[in-house]
Amino acid sequence: xxxxxxxxxxRGRGYARGLRADADRLMRAAGLAECELSLTLTSDRxxxxxxxxxxxxxxxxxxxxxxxxxxxxAAPPNPRSVKNSPGLPVGDVVISIDTALRQAREYRVSPxxxxxxxxxxxxxxxxxxxxxxxxxxxxxxFARERTLAAKIDQRPVSSR
Numbered sequence: 001x002x003x004x005x006x007x008x009x010x011r012g013r014g015y016a017r018g019l020r021a022d023a024d025r026l027m028r029a030a031g032l033a034e035c036e037l038s039l040t041l042t043s044d045r046x047x048x049x050x051x052x053x054x055x056x057x058x059x060x061x062x063x064x065x066x067x068x069x070x071x072x073x074a075a076p077p078n079p080r081s082v083k084n085s086p087g088l089p090v091g092d093v094v095i096s097i098d099t100a101l102r103q104a105r106e107y108r109v110s111p112x113x114x115x116x117x118x119x120x121x122x123x124x125x126x127x128x129x130x131x132x133x134x135x136x137x138x139x140x141x142f143a144r145e146r147t148l149a150a151k152i153d154q155r156p157v158s159s160r
Contacts, residue, residue, distance in 0.1 A: 002036040002087075003027065012041035012097035015115055019095075022116045025152040026123060034086040037093065037126075039119065044098040062099040063118040065125035067091040082127045093122035113153070120148045 003023040007016040023039050044060035052058040054066070068089040069082060082090075095118050104114040124141055131138035 004036065004038045006038075006040045008040055008042040008046060009097055011043065011101075015097065015111060016041065018112050019115050019119065022112075022119055022152050026120060026148060029148050029151040030123070030127075032082065032084050032088075032090065032127075034084050035088040035090045037090050037123070040092065040094045041097050041115075042094055044096050047094060047096040047099070050094060060096055060099055062096055062103060063122040064094045065091060065122040066094075067126045067128075069127065090123075091126040093119060093126065095119065095122065116153060117145070117149050120145050120152070124148075 003020060005016065005020045005023065007013055019039070019041060023037060027033050027035065027037060047064060048058065048060040050064055051061050054064070068091040095115060097115075100114050100118055101111055104111045107114065109117075124145055129137070129141040129144060131141045
């Protein structure tokens with residue numbers, strides 16, 4: 001298993017080790033332990049540039065995903081069809097530490113918990129989940145997100 005981790009902001013250094021370990025556990029929990037994941041922890045300023053350049057939205061966001069499974073012009077992958085292939089690059093997840101910390105305060109959760117949830121959310125987008133397509137897709141994605149977050153946090157899954 002390969003998780004390539006980059007902490008591109010001093011503010012995120014204290015969370016780097018835990019987030020990297022969460023990414024390792026996530027890949028195992030998702031059954032993709034032999035695949036590759038790139039993970040970057042960055043600032044609002046940097047994620048705003050990425051959001052503007054790749055999505056045409058000139059504001060910071062919490063997490064961005066860049067799938068390497070999708071080919072240019074091809075439909076997103078079917079989440080159930082992604083196979084655990086040695087060296088398969090799943091894609092890149094970029095998380096803003098600034099937004100994650102604000103959200104952690106707002107949602108009254110620990111920063112580590114919020115970062116873990118954003119990691120899982122971004123990862124699910126990489127493998128083909130999309131909560132913006134339909135209400136049914138959103139339900140499936142958020143249910144999978146809760147399940148994986150609980151697995152990597154080593155807590156039982158809640159029904160909420």
